[in-house]
Amino acid sequence: MQVLLQLDQVVTTYGPIRALKGVTIEVRAGEIVCLLGGNASGKSTTMKTILGIVRPKSGSVYFAGERIDRLPTQSIVGRGISLVPEARRLFGRMTVWENLAMGAFTRRAELHSELEQDYERVYALFPRIKERLGQLAGTLSGGEQQMVAIGRALMARPRLLLMDEPSMGLSPALVDQVFDIIQTINQQETTILVVEQNAAVALSVASRGYVLQNGRVVATDQAENLLAADDIRRAYLGDE
Amino acid sequence: MLSFSDILHILPQQLVFGITLGTIYGLIAIGYTMVYGVLFMINFAHGDVFMIGAYVGWIVLGALMGSHAVPLHPAIVLPVMLIAAMLFTGLIGLGLERFAYRPLYRRGATRLGPLISAIGASIFLQNAVMLTEGARERVYMTYAVFPRSWRINLGGVNISVLVLVIAGVAALMMWGLHQMVQRTALGRSIRAVAEDREIAAVMGVDVWRVVATAFFIGSALGGAAGVLVGFYYTQIDFFMGYSAGLKAFTAAVLGGIGNIRGAMLGGLILGVVESLAITFINPAFKDAVAFGVLILVLVFRPGGLLGESLPDWKKI
């Protein structure tokens, strides 16, 4: 399987703070890979590094064989990476439809008929969205916002979908729903990298996982093995 | 003292003037609000960009009149002047953003830096115009283009066509802008950057391009307002940007800074209030009216009329 995303010994700092201390991660086309870890483990920083929101001090990031770690964010995103941000971060003052349209911003030069397909795909995945197109995104419930956030990211027809803590703030039932949808999206040929605190549910859909602690990868394996391993549980309940 | 019937007689007339003034303020205010929306910065030099627009218009008008090449009809003269002024001021806005402000943000400047730079730019622009065009006022030959006799009767009020055209053009431009912001991808990208810059970038928006666009559009509208004011007041001078700028800023704040509809609303309200104040209170204090309004708004409802009542302090 082709390697779609590659982080190679990435070190990222915020001033004197070393948030990532040499992280190596690989995501192959068609996979669902999850990134696990507690607070301050470096999960968010990894996301930001991939997207070019922060730049690594050393190491490199490759996407589809091309080095992207020195590129500006909009170039990176234009190459086919989309983000479902932590805590959704919809444009609350825009309508649901406008949020979706923003998701397709990188494709604004394309024909409307092309984009229609993507809108339909999102409506098929999330029927409730279709009912609320004209509503201000800020007025939706948490679960609905998550749907819109995912839909928005899908509008760009990304090759790689990044999801930052999709379960956060959602009830268990909704979490299950969301992860069902993640599987569906993956079956529609989108590679997914999920950052999650909820290891159990993430590992239930992923094929592989990485465990981060203090800015380092401390474990990586097939999802089933990680689920079964005791030290994973210790990594979570143990000291950070 | 005015009697009640006097007041009733004057009121509609004054309202018309107030509304006209208000559309002009709104046009300028949009420039402030757009820039503040994307950059959280008060472009102190915006008023002077408006002034430059007035001068460009004056130069173009002089050229048109001198060349005798075209008939002096507003339908011909006005668009030419407006386009020239808007292009020129738009470019100046771009220049300011690119050379005076962006380097400061790249270096992580705090609030003070860009504001000081903007004040410097304002002083620079004022004096550049003063040195090139002279310190004395210039006169717009308004009545060569809009004959004084051109008046119509609207609902019992006798208004000059000049006033109608000015208000109409201003309103049309504001409407056009509003449509652009609400309906086009460009407009959405501007709103996205104003709301959440980081996520807008993640959507693929070139944030600095959006900022530059906001500057261009805002400045161009300010330049257009300059031309309209030139026609309206017939006299322009290099210092006119200062008070007009502050008043337009008041209008923007009144409506809710960052909110384009707010800028338009604020402009209208301020225009009418000022017009009424001139009529019924001492004209000398008309500038104080704007400042008074500004201070009241900022102290009691900084978010403005269309903003949140308890504004997001992160943005103020």
Next chain:
Amino acid sequence: MWRRHAGWAVAGAALFVPLVVPNAYVMGVITRICLYSLLALGLNIVVGFAGLLDLGYVAFFGIGSYVYAFLASPQFGLHLSFPVALAAAVVVTAIFGILIGAPTLRLRGDYLAIVTLGFGEITYILLINLDRPINITGGPSGIVSIDPPSLFGYALQANFQYYYLFLVVLGVAVMLSRRLRDSRIGWAWQAIREDEVAAETMGINTTMAKLQAFSIGAAFAGAGGCLLASWQRSVFPDNFLFTESINILAMVILGGVGSLPGVILGATIIVALPELFRDFQLYRLLAFGLMLMVLMIFRPAGLLAFASRHEEDADPAADDNIPVTEAAAGP
């Protein structure tokens, strides 16, 4: 440590200035430098120490001047002695400092700047218009025939005499500024300047501190106004335009926000430079505007910076440093 001695050395040298000065005109310029140094020190307290961007500082200058004019001229027939009038000017301005500062307490950054600007303008408008129906301020023609300062029965006349008076007041101001900066309230101001929210959580009464900054800064300007009125023997509203606020602000910024010697250096430069380039008077303001812009790009901390330079964030993707959250108001 040598700084302290340098300070005293300069002060000592300053005493001998009138001996080396060629003519009364240059003496006048130097005297003006002292006056503006005083004003810059006052603004430095508000902007430099407390981080409150005041664009209407000239209002206090004007109020102080006019108070002295009210108390020592034919305007109301009062001729109070200089020390009393000076004290009155200082007190009244300090009160106005509180009055103008109070509404701005909840405002930050640009908004604070604009509101103070508005107050400055309103002050100007009042000064120029309060001659009808009762003549309070003398309108556009101001107040003239103001008494010169008279100390121990002797009325000052020559420029160098004024110089010594200004120098003394300036000296007091410098010492006061020093004391304030190193005092508890100076620390409070610094905390507020860096991060107001954090300062609050540390238990600092930011309201009191800010009001104090405004009123003390205003008091300096009040003293300056008094000096101006007694030196010029007249006051006009046009002495107190917005451009003056910007001039004084530029002095503070040029020299280095917060730095006492820097601020005085800034005042010296801004007052002296136009004198040196009299031929280029026309281009003076143009250059001034350009200077402000260039200064902010290349030397935002001023020539003699105060704050210790922080390490740049090693986060190079941050060329997007547009404020998303409120930043401390200081370069």
